[in-house]
Amino acid sequence: MSVTVRVPAKVNVQLAVGAARPDGYHDLANVFLAVGLYDEVTVTAADGLRVTCAGPDAEQVPLDRTNLAARAALLLAERYGRDADVHLHIAKDIPVAGGMAGGSADGAGALLACDALWGTGASREELLDICAELGSDVPFSLVGGAALGTGRGERLTELEVGGAFHWVFAMASRGLSTPAVFREFDRLGEGREIPEPVASRELLDALAKGDADALAATVSNDLQPAALSLFPELADTLAAGRAAGAPVSLVSGSGPTTAFLARDAEAAEEIAGALRASGTCRMVRTAAGPVPGATIV
Numbered sequence: 167m168s169v170t171v172r173v174p175a176k177v178n179v180q181l182a183v184g185a186a187r188p189d190g191y192h193d194l195a196n197v198f199l200a201v202g203l204y205d206e207v208t209v210t211a212a213d214g215l216r217v218t219c220a221g222p223d224a225e226q227v228p229l230d231r232t233n234l235a236a237r238a239a240l241l242l243a244e245r246y247g248r249d250a251d252v253h254l255h256i257a258k259d260i261p262v263a264g265g266m267a268g269g270s271a272d273g274a275g276a277l278l279a280c281d282a283l284w285g286t287g288a289s290r291e292e293l294l295d296i297c298a299e300l301g302s303d304v305p306f307s308l309v310g311g312a313a314l315g316t317g318r319g320e321r322l323t324e325l326e327v328g329g330a331f332h333w334v335f336a337m338a339s340r341g342l343s344t345p346a347v348f349r350e351f352d353r354l355g356e357g358r359e360i361p362e363p364v365a366s367r368e369l370l371d372a373l374a375k376g377d378a379d380a381l382a383a384t385v386s387n388d389l390q391p392a393a394l395s396l397f398p399e400l401a402d403t404l405a406a407g408r409a410a411g412a413p414v415s416l417v418s419g420s421g422p423t424t425a426f427l428a429r430d431a432e433a434a435e436e437i438a439g440a441l442r443a444s445g446t447c448r449m450v451r452t453a454a455g456p457v458p459g460a461t462i463v
């Protein structure tokens with residue numbers, strides 16, 4: 167018997183980052199939007215724990231117990247006093263180390279799939295708890311839609327969204343390590359007062375109205391200067407998207423994927439074509455959001 171779960175990628179429409187905390191994490195005001203690029207995690211009963219992965223970036227995915235999907239299976243098995251005897255197969259479409267929560271998606275997907283396969287009867291709160299233990303972005307991968315994440319990003323408040331937003335994503339030639347980007351954020355901020363992160367009222371209103379122009383005027387990412395500092399060529403991709411008519415361009419999360427908001431699906435395809443022709447990125451995809459979180463298919 168096997169269970170397959172489909173899990174979306176995310177883009178951060180606001181990522182406000184506070185000063186480093188004593189535990190090394192940063193307090194965030196993190197407005198997540200789930201978008202229609204998906205990984206699928208299939209769990210099948212097996213003799214021991216095994217991870218396999220297929221897809222364009224599959225060779226970059228670790229197949230050992232550092233993989234968030236494996237960690238999710240192990241954590242759930244431990245809580246329910248059983249062995250994590252499963253084969254986890256990841257059909258990967260979300261860019262690896264791209265700032266779109268691909269690893270988090272696999273963690274949330276494996277958790278939901280193992281929970282269904284094993285019939286643990288775990289409550290939603292328990293599952294969210296395990297997600298938060300796996301990583302700051304993992305709870306959102308389970309929940310999907312749109313949400314404000316506070317704390318280190320794991321404490322979620324679901325948000326109303328008044329319509330679909332159309333995006334273009336440009337995947338870069340290499341990945342960026344999230345801890346390295348946060349360290350660069352700290353280095354760039356040395357000697358400066360870092361304000362408390364707060365969600366923008368205007369941005370939440372733009373989401374609630376489904377107003378792409380208003381959202382374009384209010385998106386922000388405090389990690390963008392750090393991502394650009396570590397990966398300066400991203401500035402060329404951002405400029406190419408703006409030249410193609412995107413109302414706004416930004417780095418997605420800790421990057422290096424860049425995100426471009428379009429007014430509608432047709433405009434998104436036009437911007438995507440121009441970005442492909444620009445030669446400033448490895449791959450270009452379009453996707454709309456919000457979409458639901460991890461779902462059994």
Ligand code: C5P
Binds near residue numbers: 302303
């Ligand atoms: O929570 P997660 O394991 O996904 O975080 C990966 C790394 O990103 C952390 O080890 C930390 O360096 C950084 N991070 C942070 N503040 C957050 C979330 C992540 O500094 N709120």
